[in-house]
Amino acid sequence: MKTQKKNTWAIFWAVLAMLYFFVPMLGTFIFSLRMKRGVLSFQAYQSVLADSRFLESFRYSATMGIITVLVSVLLLLPTVYWIYVKVPWMRPAMDIITILPFVVPVIVLVFGLIRTFGRPPFQLTLTTFGTDILMTAGYVIITMPYMYRAIDVGMRSMDVRTLTEAAQSLGSNWFQVLTQVILPNLRIAVLSGALICFATVMGELILADFLVRPALGSYMAGIGRSKAYEPAALAIISYGLTWVCLGLIQYFSRGSQEQQLTGR
Amino acid sequence: MAQLELTNITKSFGGTIAVQNFNLAIETGEFISFLGPSGCGKTTTLRMVAGFEIPTSGTVTLDGVDLTNLPPNKRNMGMVFQSYALFPNMTAAQNVGYGLKVAGKPKDEIDQRVDEMLELIQMRDFSRRYPNQLSGGQQQRLALARSLAIRPKVLLLDEPLSALDAKIRLELRQEIRRIQRQLGITTIYVTHDQEEAFSLSDRVVVMSRGLIQQVDTPIQIYNHPASDFVAEFVGHINLLPVEVAQAKEGLVRLGSQLIRAGQFEHLNGRPVRLAVRPEELKSGFAEGANNLTGKIESVTYLGAIVRVHVDVDGHLVSLEMFNERSLNIPAVGQPYQINFPVEACWLTNGEKE
Amino acid sequence: MKKTRNRKLPGNSQWQWKNLIGLLPFFLFIAFFLVMPSLTLFSGAFQDVDGHFTLANFSFLQNTFALKSYLTSVWVSLITSVIGGVFGFFVAYAITAERAPRWMRNVLTTFSGLAANFGGVPLAFAFIATLGRTGFITALLKGICFNGAGGTTICPFNPYEHGFNLYSVTGLILAYTYFQFPLMVLTITPALEGLKREWSEASANLGSSSSQYWRYVALPVLWPSLLGATILLFGNAFGAYATAQALTGGSIYLVTIMIGQQIRGDVLGNPNEGYALAFGMVVIMSITIFLYVMLQRKTTRWIKS
Incomplete structure (x- = not known):
């Protein structure tokens, strides 16, 4: 009887959570279909997709996303690798340093960057x-x-030092070790990091807005001020995009119980 | 009347039967062990006694009161877990006093009882420590004290020593026995380690695949195992395939050599196996005993004990002897004579259970 | 352990420091794009227009406008972190409950991952489309009308006639909760999973009721994680800008909105006061993250034992 009661509460909270998730999503979706009076249609989506500024900003943000991922991997992968192989005692310090971006809100960061x-x-x-x-x-x-964190988690799950020594004893140089041994083993970790990174850039508003670049975030903000139904369609598209990115991460890291990192 | 009675207990999870037809009566102050390989149902049975599982059928009674469906917190049984299960947010003293605190006992009484308990396990100096500041052995002693603080009618121990080092295990084993004797508390001890079960218990329940195989004193179980399973699970044993040579004389044949094994009419002349413990085998020839000759297959020194495998007409026979200075074992491949008393062996029908 | 490993290596400390060279690109990047911009603001916060040291910029705290923006930000962050924290905790509890169906767990964790990552402008759009003046739910509720006395129609459920307004602090709280509680679910679930089943069993075995177990064992064990996660939610809301901007068009003065306007056009009339405003944010965020890290460490120490 007791477990019965417990179960009821668990289901109550679960249902409430699902309502919170789905009602705005569903509401937005139905709203987005109402652009034409009296009928449900995808006209809002057509209108968005037909807007050349949408496509341009989408392309721009996607490009920026890819560049960001590349720079980020190029910067962080060798760094984390170096830490694991050469200076493992730096790891606790690095854990702190890499959460510093949380300490500086994006709005403050962009303020500082501009100044x-x-x-x-x-x-x-x-x-x-x-x-x-x-x-x-x-x-x-x-x-x-x-x-x-994504790369760190990936590195932790393999014995980097031994792998490196094994590869070196077989005659590889540092570059070969990194590209032929470490990276293939880190594929999933890097990929999930990259997807989170990409999703963040695609939805980002502040940097683009204050640096006045035509990114998706600024485009959306602009549409929000002037249109009624297109924003709803954009929200759904944006949902879909985040969904795809997270879905891909789940797909790639199936089996490994990696914790999702989140934030704004 | 026995203090704790388990009658016709059966437990199934979904389609799989974990415990079947379990019957046991435990006397006040008795120390009982459930012994068996993992998955044999011993822990499930213990958890049914504690109230964490409810039997599919059957009853559990304590002092004549049926508590089959009573929730665990109304049963007044102390349980010690394999992983200690100490509350990490409480000091040693707070852990020990927890049961009394939730029962709403006055503070003076709690303090006094906690003191008493810490004294019992000789850990008074550690009362302010948190579990993560204690060693594994200390944590388990504390868990024992915590379960005893509520003056339970029955003490339940679920593999309490298996997470500890060998040396600590031995020490703690003796301590558990000492405390149990001192308090005279009825105790059920679950383990897969036969040495633990034998050294601690008044009676041992050997289980396999949800069924009781044998309930008896340690010495009876070792010397008169009720089944091949028990014989094999408890200690080491040679189970040698033999053929009936002369049923009336009680003679069987191992390879080409004859062995006198006593009566076996009850086995109906079917192919049988001969059971004999390795330590019963001696080297050399002995008048009136069963004598076998073979070749040395391997010799393993285990410290105090030497294990020798002898090839007797293609069958491996293992011997265990004390590692005495006078011991002179020939090299591998050399011929070797061994003997064992007729009373030391018995025949089984070759079925495992 | 660290020390023994160091000793094994030849040449010890000097050798160790040389090895930091490999981290140079990383540290340069951080120095350039994180530390330097921050220092520019910080030093500006303590200078007057001519570059002399002063604390006068912090007089913005006497400026009711700026002070109010801090209070609003703190208020919104506090309330959404508490609501999101409590709600998220119950949801996490629901999915870690012993007999919770597997599919429910999967759906809720997946959606938590999605919703916690879903913020900014699209979130504001979604709420406008759902609960805005012409939003889907608003329209639905408005449609429920009865014929009143004398031919009037009474529509008792129009939320906008009962003090509800999405383009307000209330709306903001509602929208923030959408990403706050899923973040709580994600951060607190591991802690709930760290509660060993044996603890509740040992507790019951010793005679305690379920509520006594929660009061004396589970909650005390969980509280550093709970507090830590709630603090994280606070920081998460405190630094948010886009949702508020898109939802209310900047009419609610959060600190982030104020700083945004300061970047665009020096609304405070003194650029150095803007720096002080930003500096204040970093201070609050530092305290937040510091507390979070400390509490996180406390938790892992307990759970591991």
Whole structure:
């Protein structure tokens, strides 16, 4: 009888949670279908997809996302590898350093970036290229906690030192060890880090908005101010995109119980 | 009347039967062990006594009161878990006093009882420590004290020593026996270690696949196992395939050599196996005993004991002897003579259970 | 353990420090794009327009406008972290409950992962589409009408006639909760799983009721994780900008919104006060993250034992 009662409560909270998840999603979806009076249609989606600014901003954000992932992996993978092989005593310190981006809210970060690099001697904000560099750097910083942890978890699950020594004894140099031994074994970890990273960049508003670059986030914010049904359609598209990214992570890391890192 | 009675207990999980037809009566102050390989149902039975599982059928009575469906917190039984299960947020003293605290006992009484218990396990100096500041052995002693603090009618121990080092295990084993004798508390001890079961218990319940194989004193179980399973599970044993040579004389044949094994009319002349413990076998020839010749197959020194495998007409026979200085074992491949008393062996029908 | 390993290596400390060279690119990156921007703001916070040291910038705290933005931010973060924390805890409890069906667990963890990562502008859109003035649920509720006396129609369920307004702090709290409680589910589930079954069994065996077990054992063991997770939620809400901006168009003055406007056009009339505002945020976030890390360590020490 007792377990019966417990179960009832568990189901109550679970149902409540699912309502909280699904009602806004469902509401948004139905709302997005109501652009044409009296009938349900996908016109809002057509209108979004037909908007060349949407496609451009989508392409821009996707490109930035990929660049961010590349820079992030290039920066963090050798770093984490080095820590595991050469300076393992640095690991606790690195755990702290890599959560520092959480300490500086994005709005403060962008404020600082603009004030620091918008002036001489850097003046990066004067050119689009310079601004894009600044944006990428910002993205790498804000996604660092996720990427670092993903790679760290992956490294921890294999004996990096022994693998390295084994590969070296067989005649590999450092670069070969990293690209031919370590990276293949870290595929899943890097991939899930990359997907989180990519999803974050795709939905990001602050950096793009204040650095005035045509990213998806700024486009959406603009649409929100001027249209009624397209934002709902965009929200659904955005849901879908996040869903795909997380789905891919789950798909790739099936079996390994990796904890999802989250944040804003 | 026995203090604790388990009558016709059966427990099944879904389709699999974990315990079947379990009957046992335990006297006040008795120390009983459930012994068996993992998955034999011994822990499930213990958990039914504690109230964590409810039997599919059958009853559990304590002092004549049926408590089959009573929740665990109303049973007044002390349980010690394999993983200690100490509350990490409480000091040693708080852990020991927990049962009294939830029972709403006054603080003075709790303090006094906690003191008494810590004294019993000789850990008074550790009363302010947290579990993670104690060694495994200390934690388990504390868990024992905690379960005894509520003055339970029955003490249940679920493989309490298997997470500990060999040396600590031995020490703690003796301590458990000492405390049990001192308090005279009825105790059920679950283990897969026959040495533990034998050294501690008044009676041992050997279980396999949910069934009781034998209930008896340790010495009876060792010397008169009720089944091949018991014989094999308890200690080491040679189970040699033999053929009936002369039923009336009680003679069987191992390879080409004759062995006198006593009566076996009850086995109906079917192919049988001869059971003999390795320590019953001696080297050399002995008048009036069964004598066999073979070749040395291997010699293993285990410290105090030497184990010798002898090939007797293609069958491996194992001997265990004390590692004495005078011991002179020939090299591998050399011929070797062995003997054992007629009373030391018995015949089985070759079925495992 | 660390020390013994170091001793094994030849040349010890010097050798060790040289090895840090491999981390140079990483540290340079952090220095350039995280530390330097932060220091620019921090130093600005303690300087006047001419570059002299001053604490005057923090007088923005006397500026009711700026102070109010802090209070609003703290209030929204506090309330959503408590609501999200409590709700998330119960949901996590539901999915870790002994007899919880497997599928329920899978659905809820998957959606928690999704919702915790789903924020910013799209979240605001979703809530506007659902609970906005013309939103789906609002329209649904509005549609429930009865004929009142004298030919009037009474629509008792129009939330906007009963003080509800999505474009307000209430709406913001509602929207934030959408990502707050799933984050709680994700962070607290491992802690709940760390509660050993033997603890509750030992507790019951010693005669305690289920509520006594929760009061004396489970909650005391969980509280560092609970507090830590709630603090994390606080930080999560405190730094959020996009949802608030998109939902209310910047009409609710959170600190983040204030800083945003300061970046665009110096609404405070003194750039250094803007820096001080940002510095204050970093201080609060540092305390938050520091507490979180400390509590996290406490938890792992307990659970491991």
